[in-house]
Amino acid sequence: MLTQYLDERTMLFPDRVDGWRDAIEQVAAPLLADGAITREYVDAMLTSIANGGTYIDLGYGIALAHARPESGVVRTGLSALWVRPAVLLNDEEAHPIRLFVCLAAADSSAHLAALAQLGQLLTDEAARDALLAATDPTTALAVLTAGEQS
Structure with missing residues:
Protein backbone atom coordinates (compact mmCIF):
# COMPACT_ATOMS: atom_id res chain seq x y z
CA MET A 1 0.00 0.00 0.00
CA LEU A 2 2.70 2.51 0.93
CA THR A 3 4.64 2.16 -2.34
CA GLN A 4 1.37 2.28 -4.27
CA TYR A 5 1.14 5.97 -3.30
CA LEU A 6 4.65 7.07 -2.39
CA ASP A 7 7.00 7.98 -5.23
CA GLU A 8 9.48 10.70 -6.22
CA ARG A 9 6.65 13.23 -6.43
CA THR A 10 5.11 12.47 -3.04
CA MET A 11 8.31 11.97 -0.99
CA LEU A 12 9.75 15.33 -0.06
CA PHE A 13 13.18 16.27 1.28
CA PRO A 14 13.06 20.06 1.66
CA ASP A 15 16.04 22.23 2.54
CA ARG A 16 14.00 24.13 5.09
CA VAL A 17 10.90 23.66 7.23
CA ASP A 18 9.71 26.48 9.46
CA GLY A 19 7.91 24.59 12.22
CA TRP A 20 5.12 22.06 12.34
CA ARG A 21 2.56 24.18 10.48
CA ASP A 22 4.93 24.58 7.55
CA ALA A 23 5.66 20.83 7.67
CA ILE A 24 1.93 20.05 7.38
CA GLU A 25 1.55 22.51 4.50
CA GLN A 26 4.54 20.99 2.70
CA VAL A 27 3.62 17.33 3.24
CA ALA A 28 0.05 17.99 2.06
CA ALA A 29 1.13 19.94 -1.04
CA PRO A 30 1.51 16.97 -3.44
CA LEU A 31 -1.91 15.61 -2.48
CA LEU A 32 -3.47 19.03 -2.83
CA ALA A 33 -1.79 19.59 -6.20
CA ASP A 34 -3.06 16.34 -7.69
CA GLY A 35 -6.57 16.75 -6.32
CA ALA A 36 -6.54 13.89 -3.78
CA ILE A 37 -7.49 16.37 -1.04
CA THR A 38 -9.00 19.83 -0.80
CA ARG A 39 -7.70 22.85 1.08
CA GLU A 40 -10.24 22.07 3.80
CA TYR A 41 -8.39 18.83 4.57
CA VAL A 42 -5.14 20.71 5.18
CA ASP A 43 -6.97 23.19 7.41
CA ALA A 44 -8.60 20.31 9.33
CA MET A 45 -5.19 18.73 10.01
CA LEU A 46 -3.76 22.05 11.20
CA THR A 47 -6.74 22.70 13.45
CA SER A 48 -6.65 19.22 14.92
CA ILE A 49 -2.96 19.48 15.81
CA ALA A 50 -3.35 23.00 17.22
CA ASN A 51 -6.17 21.71 19.42
CA GLY A 52 -3.86 19.17 21.06
CA GLY A 53 -3.60 16.63 18.28
CA THR A 54 -0.18 15.32 19.20
CA TYR A 55 -1.75 11.85 19.06
CA ILE A 56 -0.50 11.81 15.46
CA ASP A 57 3.01 11.30 16.92
CA LEU A 58 3.59 7.58 16.32
CA GLY A 59 6.89 7.61 18.18
CA TYR A 60 10.44 7.40 16.86
CA GLY A 61 10.13 10.90 15.37
CA ILE A 62 7.34 9.93 12.96
CA ALA A 63 3.94 11.63 12.74
CA LEU A 64 0.89 10.52 10.77
CA ALA A 65 -0.93 13.67 9.72
CA HIS A 66 -4.58 13.04 8.83
CA ALA A 67 -8.13 14.21 9.32
CA ARG A 68 -11.56 12.69 8.79
CA PRO A 69 -12.39 11.75 5.18
CA GLU A 70 -15.38 14.11 5.09
CA SER A 71 -13.00 16.99 5.81
CA GLY A 72 -11.84 17.00 2.20
CA VAL A 73 -10.55 13.64 0.94
CA VAL A 74 -11.33 13.21 -2.73
CA ARG A 75 -9.40 9.94 -3.13
CA THR A 76 -6.89 7.95 -1.09
CA GLY A 77 -3.33 9.25 -1.14
CA LEU A 78 -0.10 9.38 0.84
CA SER A 79 2.82 11.75 0.95
CA ALA A 80 5.87 12.01 3.20
CA LEU A 81 8.19 14.79 4.31
CA TRP A 82 11.61 14.26 5.89
CA VAL A 83 12.64 17.09 8.21
CA ARG A 84 16.18 17.98 9.28
CA PRO A 85 16.47 19.14 11.96
CA ALA A 86 13.36 17.78 13.66
CA VAL A 87 10.46 20.14 14.32
CA LEU A 88 8.34 20.13 17.45
CA LEU A 89 4.81 18.95 16.82
CA ASN A 90 2.42 21.58 18.20
CA ASP A 91 5.57 23.29 19.53
CA GLU A 92 5.83 20.68 22.30
CA GLU A 93 9.30 19.50 23.41
CA ALA A 94 7.97 15.96 23.94
CA HIS A 95 7.14 15.59 20.23
CA PRO A 96 10.18 16.12 17.95
CA ILE A 97 9.26 14.91 14.45
CA ARG A 98 11.69 13.98 11.66
CA LEU A 99 9.22 12.31 9.29
CA PHE A 100 5.70 13.53 8.56
CA VAL A 101 3.43 11.15 6.66
CA CYS A 102 0.19 12.61 5.33
CA LEU A 103 -2.63 10.10 4.96
CA ALA A 104 -5.74 10.93 2.99
CA ALA A 105 -7.94 7.86 3.36
CA ALA A 106 -11.15 7.83 1.34
CA ASP A 107 -12.57 5.08 3.54
CA SER A 108 -11.82 3.09 6.68
CA SER A 109 -10.33 0.11 4.81
CA THR A 145 9.80 -1.79 -1.11
CA ALA A 146 11.98 -4.11 0.97
CA GLY A 147 9.50 -3.81 3.83
CA GLU A 148 6.58 -4.79 1.63
CA GLN A 149 8.42 -7.86 0.38
CA SER A 150 9.36 -9.17 3.81
Missing part, protein backbone atom coordinates in the same frame (compact mmCIF):
# COMPACT_ATOMS: atom_id res chain seq x y z
CA ALA A 110 -7.70 2.32 3.15
CA HIS A 111 -6.98 3.93 6.52
CA LEU A 112 -6.54 0.55 8.24
CA ALA A 113 -4.34 -0.85 5.46
CA ALA A 114 -1.99 2.14 5.65
CA LEU A 115 -1.87 1.97 9.44
CA ALA A 116 -1.08 -1.74 9.34
CA GLN A 117 1.86 -1.21 6.99
CA LEU A 118 3.15 1.74 8.99
CA GLY A 119 2.83 -0.31 12.17
CA GLN A 120 4.81 -3.15 10.64
CA LEU A 121 7.53 -0.72 9.58
CA LEU A 122 7.69 0.90 13.02
CA THR A 123 8.25 -2.44 14.73
CA ASP A 124 11.22 -3.26 12.48
CA GLU A 125 14.01 -1.21 14.04
CA ALA A 126 16.43 -1.58 11.11
CA ALA A 127 13.81 -0.62 8.51
CA ARG A 128 12.55 2.27 10.65
CA ASP A 129 16.06 3.62 11.16
CA ALA A 130 16.86 3.24 7.45
CA LEU A 131 13.69 5.09 6.51
CA LEU A 132 14.41 7.93 8.93
CA ALA A 133 17.99 8.16 7.62
CA ALA A 134 16.89 8.40 3.97
CA THR A 135 18.08 11.53 2.20
CA ASP A 136 16.32 11.12 -1.14
CA PRO A 137 13.24 9.43 -2.63
CA THR A 138 15.21 6.58 -4.21
CA THR A 139 16.65 5.48 -0.86
CA ALA A 140 13.31 5.84 0.93
CA LEU A 141 11.50 3.87 -1.77
CA ALA A 142 14.05 1.06 -1.52
CA VAL A 143 13.38 0.77 2.23
CA LEU A 144 9.61 0.76 1.71
Whole structure:
Protein backbone atom coordinates (compact mmCIF):
# COMPACT_ATOMS: atom_id res chain seq x y z
CA MET A 1 0.00 0.00 0.00
CA LEU A 2 2.70 2.51 0.93
CA THR A 3 4.64 2.16 -2.34
CA GLN A 4 1.37 2.28 -4.27
CA TYR A 5 1.14 5.97 -3.30
CA LEU A 6 4.65 7.07 -2.39
CA ASP A 7 7.00 7.98 -5.23
CA GLU A 8 9.48 10.70 -6.22
CA ARG A 9 6.65 13.23 -6.43
CA THR A 10 5.11 12.47 -3.04
CA MET A 11 8.31 11.97 -0.99
CA LEU A 12 9.75 15.33 -0.06
CA PHE A 13 13.18 16.27 1.28
CA PRO A 14 13.06 20.06 1.66
CA ASP A 15 16.04 22.23 2.54
CA ARG A 16 14.00 24.13 5.09
CA VAL A 17 10.90 23.66 7.23
CA ASP A 18 9.71 26.48 9.46
CA GLY A 19 7.91 24.59 12.22
CA TRP A 20 5.12 22.06 12.34
CA ARG A 21 2.56 24.18 10.48
CA ASP A 22 4.93 24.58 7.55
CA ALA A 23 5.66 20.83 7.67
CA ILE A 24 1.93 20.05 7.38
CA GLU A 25 1.55 22.51 4.50
CA GLN A 26 4.54 20.99 2.70
CA VAL A 27 3.62 17.33 3.24
CA ALA A 28 0.05 17.99 2.06
CA ALA A 29 1.13 19.94 -1.04
CA PRO A 30 1.51 16.97 -3.44
CA LEU A 31 -1.91 15.61 -2.48
CA LEU A 32 -3.47 19.03 -2.83
CA ALA A 33 -1.79 19.59 -6.20
CA ASP A 34 -3.06 16.34 -7.69
CA GLY A 35 -6.57 16.75 -6.32
CA ALA A 36 -6.54 13.89 -3.78
CA ILE A 37 -7.49 16.37 -1.04
CA THR A 38 -9.00 19.83 -0.80
CA ARG A 39 -7.70 22.85 1.08
CA GLU A 40 -10.24 22.07 3.80
CA TYR A 41 -8.39 18.83 4.57
CA VAL A 42 -5.14 20.71 5.18
CA ASP A 43 -6.97 23.19 7.41
CA ALA A 44 -8.60 20.31 9.33
CA MET A 45 -5.19 18.73 10.01
CA LEU A 46 -3.76 22.05 11.20
CA THR A 47 -6.74 22.70 13.45
CA SER A 48 -6.65 19.22 14.92
CA ILE A 49 -2.96 19.48 15.81
CA ALA A 50 -3.35 23.00 17.22
CA ASN A 51 -6.17 21.71 19.42
CA GLY A 52 -3.86 19.17 21.06
CA GLY A 53 -3.60 16.63 18.28
CA THR A 54 -0.18 15.32 19.20
CA TYR A 55 -1.75 11.85 19.06
CA ILE A 56 -0.50 11.81 15.46
CA ASP A 57 3.01 11.30 16.92
CA LEU A 58 3.59 7.58 16.32
CA GLY A 59 6.89 7.61 18.18
CA TYR A 60 10.44 7.40 16.86
CA GLY A 61 10.13 10.90 15.37
CA ILE A 62 7.34 9.93 12.96
CA ALA A 63 3.94 11.63 12.74
CA LEU A 64 0.89 10.52 10.77
CA ALA A 65 -0.93 13.67 9.72
CA HIS A 66 -4.58 13.04 8.83
CA ALA A 67 -8.13 14.21 9.32
CA ARG A 68 -11.56 12.69 8.79
CA PRO A 69 -12.39 11.75 5.18
CA GLU A 70 -15.38 14.11 5.09
CA SER A 71 -13.00 16.99 5.81
CA GLY A 72 -11.84 17.00 2.20
CA VAL A 73 -10.55 13.64 0.94
CA VAL A 74 -11.33 13.21 -2.73
CA ARG A 75 -9.40 9.94 -3.13
CA THR A 76 -6.89 7.95 -1.09
CA GLY A 77 -3.33 9.25 -1.14
CA LEU A 78 -0.10 9.38 0.84
CA SER A 79 2.82 11.75 0.95
CA ALA A 80 5.87 12.01 3.20
CA LEU A 81 8.19 14.79 4.31
CA TRP A 82 11.61 14.26 5.89
CA VAL A 83 12.64 17.09 8.21
CA ARG A 84 16.18 17.98 9.28
CA PRO A 85 16.47 19.14 11.96
CA ALA A 86 13.36 17.78 13.66
CA VAL A 87 10.46 20.14 14.32
CA LEU A 88 8.34 20.13 17.45
CA LEU A 89 4.81 18.95 16.82
CA ASN A 90 2.42 21.58 18.20
CA ASP A 91 5.57 23.29 19.53
CA GLU A 92 5.83 20.68 22.30
CA GLU A 93 9.30 19.50 23.41
CA ALA A 94 7.97 15.96 23.94
CA HIS A 95 7.14 15.59 20.23
CA PRO A 96 10.18 16.12 17.95
CA ILE A 97 9.26 14.91 14.45
CA ARG A 98 11.69 13.98 11.66
CA LEU A 99 9.22 12.31 9.29
CA PHE A 100 5.70 13.53 8.56
CA VAL A 101 3.43 11.15 6.66
CA CYS A 102 0.19 12.61 5.33
CA LEU A 103 -2.63 10.10 4.96
CA ALA A 104 -5.74 10.93 2.99
CA ALA A 105 -7.94 7.86 3.36
CA ALA A 106 -11.15 7.83 1.34
CA ASP A 107 -12.57 5.08 3.54
CA SER A 108 -11.82 3.09 6.68
CA SER A 109 -10.33 0.11 4.81
CA ALA A 110 -7.70 2.32 3.15
CA HIS A 111 -6.98 3.93 6.52
CA LEU A 112 -6.54 0.55 8.24
CA ALA A 113 -4.34 -0.85 5.46
CA ALA A 114 -1.99 2.14 5.65
CA LEU A 115 -1.87 1.97 9.44
CA ALA A 116 -1.08 -1.74 9.34
CA GLN A 117 1.86 -1.21 6.99
CA LEU A 118 3.15 1.74 8.99
CA GLY A 119 2.83 -0.31 12.17
CA GLN A 120 4.81 -3.15 10.64
CA LEU A 121 7.53 -0.72 9.58
CA LEU A 122 7.69 0.90 13.02
CA THR A 123 8.25 -2.44 14.73
CA ASP A 124 11.22 -3.26 12.48
CA GLU A 125 14.01 -1.21 14.04
CA ALA A 126 16.43 -1.58 11.11
CA ALA A 127 13.81 -0.62 8.51
CA ARG A 128 12.55 2.27 10.65
CA ASP A 129 16.06 3.62 11.16
CA ALA A 130 16.86 3.24 7.45
CA LEU A 131 13.69 5.09 6.51
CA LEU A 132 14.41 7.93 8.93
CA ALA A 133 17.99 8.16 7.62
CA ALA A 134 16.89 8.40 3.97
CA THR A 135 18.08 11.53 2.20
CA ASP A 136 16.32 11.12 -1.14
CA PRO A 137 13.24 9.43 -2.63
CA THR A 138 15.21 6.58 -4.21
CA THR A 139 16.65 5.48 -0.86
CA ALA A 140 13.31 5.84 0.93
CA LEU A 141 11.50 3.87 -1.77
CA ALA A 142 14.05 1.06 -1.52
CA VAL A 143 13.38 0.77 2.23
CA LEU A 144 9.61 0.76 1.71
CA THR A 145 9.80 -1.79 -1.11
CA ALA A 146 11.98 -4.11 0.97
CA GLY A 147 9.50 -3.81 3.83
CA GLU A 148 6.58 -4.79 1.63
CA GLN A 149 8.42 -7.86 0.38
CA SER A 150 9.36 -9.17 3.81
